[in-house]
Amino acid sequence: MLLAVNSTPLLASSVNGGGMILNINSTDLAAAFTWDVDPDRPSFYVEEYFDSTQAASRTSAELLNDHIVAGAGEISGIGRQFTVNSSITTGLNKANDFSFDANDLTGTASGAIGLGGAMRFRLNKSFNVDPITGEEQGNRAITGYYTLEYDAIRADATVGRSGWAIFNHHSFRAGIFDLNNISTTLIGDSLTLSGDLSLAEGFDHMGGDFGSIVGDFSFQTTVVPIPAAVWLFASGLIGLGGVNRRKRHLQVSHV
Numbered sequence: 001m002l003l004a005v006n007s008t009p010l011l012a013s014s015v016n017g018g019g020m021i022l023n024i025n026s027t028d029l030a031a032a033f034t035w036d037v038d039p040d041r042p043s044f045y046v047e048e049y050f051d052s053t054q055a056a057s058r059t060s061a062e063l064l065n066d067h068i069v070a071g072a073g074e075i076s077g078i079g080r081q082f083t084v085n086s087s088i089t090t091g092l093n094k095a096n097d098f099s100f101d102a103n104d105l106t107g108t109a110s111g112a113i114g115l116g117g118a119m120r121f122r123l124n125k126s127f128n129v130d131p132i133t134g135e136e137q138g139n140r141a142i143t144g145y146y147t148l149e150y151d152a153i154r155a156d157a158t159v160g161r162s163g164w165a166i167f168n169h170h171s172f173r174a175g176i177f178d179l180n181n182i183s184t185t186l187i188g189d190s191l192t193l194s195g196d197l198s199l200a201e202g203f204d205h206m207g208g209d210f211g212s213i214v215g216d217f218s219f220q221t222t223v224v225p226i227p228a229a230v231w232l233f234a235s236g237l238i239g240l241g242g243v244n245r246r247k248r249h250l251q252v253s254h255v
Helices: 026-031 052-056 060-065 201-206 228-238
Strands: 002-005 012-024 044-050 077-083 113-129 136-150 161-168 174-187 190-199 213-225 252-254
Touching: 012 026, 012 113, 012 190, 026 044, 026 213, 044 077, 052 113, 060 113, 060 136, 136 201, 161 190, 174 201, 174 213
Parallel strands: 002 174
Antiparallel strands: 012 077, 012 213, 044 113, 077 113, 113 136, 136 161, 136 252, 161 174, 174 190, 190 213
């Protein structure tokens, strides 16, 4: 991971504003799923995207069924934006409680950066048949209420996996994208990450090939200082006990 840091340490810091842009390559995404393929459409694709406002105002059922773009066909996964949440959120959106020491970003990273927005994916694999129409039904997976997090356990230099990952929190927590081959720039009050996007374990049960590169990303946010007393308290909590990490999968809805 390439890291450029400014000469004046910011020390205890958090982030505010900005967001992440995902560029999901439809060809690479479809190729990462090995189950049966309809010649008229990819095996796996982005069916719908909701920006932070659209996602926050919808129920789970609406995220499953609503269409910003009419129809159940593939939409572009390029340029999809997910904004950084504030430290206080409403509904199921995850708050931004990320903190770090600018002298050692990944070594001190704690908490998570909440990201607003949602995406719905469709798998062109039939698991059941509509009892009325007799038509085969595909499967859709809703992802949303995201967090961007760093976990050294996820890092794997042999494949370029950085330890940064995007987690879904719709229904339950599941890693959906790992961030690979990262370039990190911390200059002044600006933090920027960019690199490749690869499938994480959340898509395993849908036939996704873990680690497949399916696009790229860019993330930019503003660094803000944390009062010393708050930073010392938060740092002291980092070492208090381990966290039980379990692999979780995305909820699949048959439609």
